[in-house]
Amino acid sequence: MSKNTIAIVTGHTRGLGAALAETLLARDIRLLALSRNTNAALAARYSGKLEEVELDLTDLDALGRWLEGDALRTFIGDxxxxxxxxxxxxxxxxxxxxxxxxxxxxRAVSVNVAAPLMFAAAFAAQAAHVADKRIAHISSGAARNAYPGWSVYCATKAALGHHARAVALDSEQAGDRTLRICSVAPGVVDTDMQAEIRSTGLERFPLRERFDALKRDGQLATPRQSAEKLIAYLLSDAFGSAAIADVRELG
Known part of the structure; x- marks a missing residue:
């Protein structure tokens, strides 16, 4: 009997999130995707496999109400x-x-920290009966390296890493082998966020020229390339062996 795998992804309408969603769906994994908008192209291509929820993750009250409802538990099912x-x-x-x-x-702290921590807690509780639960926080090199102009982004991504470490310790001390967690950096990916970086004035982000060079020299990974590596790692036996990972170091 094939394994009944389901997945939940936030921010699936563009860039890496869209590529992650499509990679999961292409593996015949049913997907619950949440974002401010829907992804019409994915919905048309994967009718019956994709369930979408329009939810603004800056609205923590609305997110809390949704997480307390039955939608997540019903989707997880058996x-x-x-x-x-x-x-x-x-x-x-x-x-x-x-x-x-x-x-x-x-807004940044809500989307980058509060929402993923709220999702993780609700997921762990409502999937308590599932024998194999895996949480991936999408991180960044900024979680480990400080950049001028990015104090909030660096701090919020570092918070996800520390959360993963602490949750892993909780699971270890409880002897819970059903829950794995990792904060995973996807590498430098050619997304709208990279375009936002390159459009920032040097007075606000002094290291911008480094990112200009990455684009100019073709050193940015495509969203699909990064998504394939991330999902392969997420589904592998190695996932969760470390609470912090970088796809560029996974081989």
């Missing part, structure tokens, strides 16, 4: 394997501390 990919994220605000807008900081 799955043998359940995957959660916390992909949604935002780069702004970019700039020195005194130039950062309070509302934009709040």
């Amino acid at each position: 799955a043998d394997q359940a995957l959660l990919v916390n992909n949604a994220g935002m780069l702004a605000p970019i700039g020195a501390l005194a130039d950062q807008n309070a509302a934009t900081i709040a």
Whole structure:
């Protein structure tokens, strides 16, 4: 009997998130995808396999109400394997501390930290009966390396890594072999976020020219390339052996 695997992905309408969603669907994995908008192209191509929810992850009250409802539990159902990919994220605000807008900081912390932690907790509770549960936080090299102008982005991505470490310790101490978690950096991917970086003034992001060079020299991975590596790792026996990983170091 084939394994009944389901997956949940946030931020699936463009870039890496869209590629992650398509990679999972192409593997015949039923997908629940959540974003502010729907992905019409994916929905048309994978009718019957894709369930979409329009949800703004900056609205934590609305997210909390959705997570407390029955939708997530119903989707998980009697799955043998359940995957959660916390992909949604935002780069702004970019700039020195005194130039950062309070509302934009709040949005970034909501999308990059609060929402994935809320999803992870709800997923662990509502998939408690599933023998193989896996949580992937989509991270960044900025989680390990500080960049000028990116203090909020660096801090929020680092938070996901520390969350993964602590949750892994909880599972280890409880002797729970059913839950695996990892904060995974996807490498430098050619997405809208990269375009946002290249359009930022040097006064706000002094290292911009480094990212200009990556694009100019063809050193950016495509979303599909990164998604294939991420999903292969997520489904592998090695997933969760370390709480922090980078696809560029996985071989």
